[in-house]
Amino acid sequence: MQEMRPSIQIVTTAMDALHAVRELNKxxxxxxxxxxxxxxxxxTKSxxxxxxxxxxxxxxxxVFTSLANVFRSRGDEIRAKLQSIGLTDSEAERYEEELDRGRVLVITNLH
Known part of the structure; x- marks a missing residue:
């Protein structure tokens, strides 16, 4: 069985993220x-x-990654989260850089 890769949209604002989620629902x-x-x-919570x-x-x-994230910097935590859903180290790094620029990720297909 092939592992499903997540699909990631990079959006610029919170409103764009809300719109992207609505579109995915549709x-x-x-x-x-x-x-x-x-x-x-x-x-992220908001x-x-x-x-x-x-x-x-x-x-x-x-559980292990979640517990380890308590002791990580936010950048390391984000990269660990992205790797946990199936991204490579370099992909996680690239997306974390987008987040550093204030962008938001909308992610689908984690299962």
Missing amino acids: QGYKQDDIYVLAHDSDQ LADASNANRIGPSEEG
Whole structure:
């Protein structure tokens, strides 16, 4: 069985992220399959709450990664989260740089 790769949209604003989540819903994606990620963890939580999307958490990361993230810098934590959903080190680094620039990721197909 081939592992499903996540699909990631890079958006510039919170409103763009909300719009992207709505569009994914219209395309038939379930709320359980849509995640948002911003560089700031409070912004990620706000976006997830506002859009009814999810955050990458212990069930996606695994307990060890989730616990280790407590001791990591935010950049290291983000890269670990992205790697836990199937991205390579270099892909995780590239997307983390986008988040550093204030962009938001809308992620689908984690299962």
